Amino acid sequence: MRNLFTALLFFVFITYGNAQEKQAGPVLDNYGEVWSVTNPDFKTDVNAEFKVVFDIMTSPESHTEVNKTIETAARFLNMHAQSGVPLSQLKVALVVHNKASKDIIQNEAYETRFGVSNPNYDLVKELMDAGVEVILCGQSSKSRNFPKKDLIPGAKISLSAMTALIQLQNDGYQLIKF
Template sequence: MNFQRLPLFLLVFTSFLGFSQTTKTGPVIKDYGAVWEIDNPDFKTDKTQEFKVVFDVKDGPKSDTELNRNLNTVARFLNMHAQSGIPASQIKVALIVHGTAARNLLTDEAHKERYKVANPNRELVEQLLQADVEVIMCGQSSKTRGLPKEDLIEGVQIALSAMTANIQYQNQGYRPIKL
């Protein structure tokens, strides 16, 4: 076989297998959360059930200039289920943030003051809030890390603790996903 043509062969071959060639964002979070289309999965998604999930995000990126991939996963969850035909009314999402990820909820001004750059996560967090994701900051992390409410992106709520918020959401039937 001519190995110079291998990439072309693989492209054609995988298209015959029904694999999507690119990821796509939206329709819920337009600029983040790109996902693959999965054609005819063996394990079928029950599109009649309610999807109630609470994401627990503790870890932030090492660099203050990077997008938090765990926050992006929340966008992926919303987009993949919407792309698959799950109505928005059946998707309920909460995001609890603590630990090193707490700084990812800062306004651009507060982030610049501390880290000398705008918050690379601000736009994503704002889009999550606009999509009715409840974004909760651990109050213990807020105090420990010196991140007061007035320095947080508008719409972010502060709880007593991440543990408390997790218990309350789970008591309401939300399923936990720890990232």
């Protein structure tokens, strides 16, 4: 009987523990783990269009660490998709500038400068594959010497981060800055 009780407790612990784990997906399977929130008081409108622009300007000091502010976009996509918002209703843009400029360059250019592959490369590619628009500030491109040819394919250059942020907000995107 004691072994049965122990096994039952173990099963409850494992079941409860798994239910409380953060999970990635369904949009990005390798990035953007989020907690499931069951029955929130403030309900998510799964019929709404969510247009958001993330202002990405900081980057980790380590050249081998993923930029968590970029990964926030993956969390945004995954948490809303997990909550029933269709991907077609999630419009996401990243405006990248300042120290974060290096985080959206191709592996070869990153290796030349920092001696390792870009730890953000796969994350940025998966975000773009999910429809996220990645925009580099043209002023940062010039001042930090990251020409278009060095960018991860699909990334765009704007006149400036300020310009891109204003235009996206004029188009109904809500600014999220961390």
